Amino acid sequence: MSSTRPVPREHEHIDAESKVGESPQHHRAELRLWLRLLTVANLIEAEIRKRLRETFDTTLPRFDLMAQLERAPDGILLGELSRRMMVSNGNVTGLVERLVQEGLIERQVSERDRRAALVRLTEHGRTVFADMARAHSDWVAELLGQLPAEEQKALWQRLGDLKLSVHAATRSAPDETKPEKT
Amino acid sequence: MSSTRPVPREHEHIDAESKVGESPQHHRAELRLWLRLLTVANLIEAEIRKRLRETFDTTLPRFDLMAQLERAPDGILLGELSRRMMVSNGNVTGLVERLVQEGLIERQVSERDRRAALVRLTEHGRTVFADMARAHSDWVAELLGQLPAEEQKALWQRLGDLKLSVHAATRSAPDETKPEKT
């Protein structure tokens, strides 16, 4: 991280990623990496949101929620859902409410534990989601597809390393859903 | 609850990134790359949000806005601000409102064009932001710092390629905010 050569001046950008150069030689490499990562992720996400809205009149959170349910045919607890989606409990409550409203998913209070509630896709929801998932997959392929397969793989692997770095720094379990008591 | 655990074989993950394998052999590489990218970005972003809140009782959007203003000592138009932040106009209106309220930035209607309004950091805002920026920079370095400098650089460059791929697919100007003269 020390002696990084005299930064190759980049071709002036003006978006969120531009001009990291305030800090002297203060973590510059990390900052510009983070900004670019963020910019690219936002770019892709924005495009997918836009297409979900235009094509299916839905939103990314709804899509994500349904994607989780599609993987759990027998239903899933709200808490587990919120953990997998990495959002708050209250957030899930609202999303589920609206999706139930639209008849795409169903809620059912558990008998064994009356605090808990299971949610799952309805038949209709499954059908609708199938369409959306195919389109979503195509879109992602379209957006990332310029990148040669090897580069994709290399990028994926490096991002894996980065993920480890972050997990190490936040000392959260590298990936487990249940961080198992320490 | 461990009852329905998907049985992580190999190094399988259980967060948002897990199990892409629905589609036949359908764009699997692109999907898993996108999911990992999204996961990593969210991971970092969540940590930064959390620390901004705990340490400075502020939010990421506010921080981002101030970061933009810090680069424009003479002030910047709201529209330009929203373009740089890659968010909607209305969004900026609200953010600016709250930051003005807190005395961190100031708004001033342009004399030349009374539709337009300039915003800039106040003296107080500049002071406060300096602290936050230093901490932010340290945090990012801490989170990404495990990664060797060369890997950071490689990742940064590959993300640049990815950015180009996305721009090509959305045929939006690769980066320009200001359509360069000539």
Next chain:
DNA sequence: GAAAAATAGTTTAAGATTAAAAGAACTCGT
């Protein structure tokens, strides 16, 4: 068993976010 602690979800209050429409001010051709 009853009190205490833990767990699952919901509610609340505030903020962030967008798209679409409205409002206000400017430019320019005629």
Next chain:
DNA sequence: ACGAGTTCTTTTAATCTTAAACTATTTTTC
């Protein structure tokens, strides 16, 4: 000047988001 079109910003309506407080239920402890 006039008005049409453009540009800059705010408003509106809806959704998404979170943290913190709260309710209801189960589990643990003594």
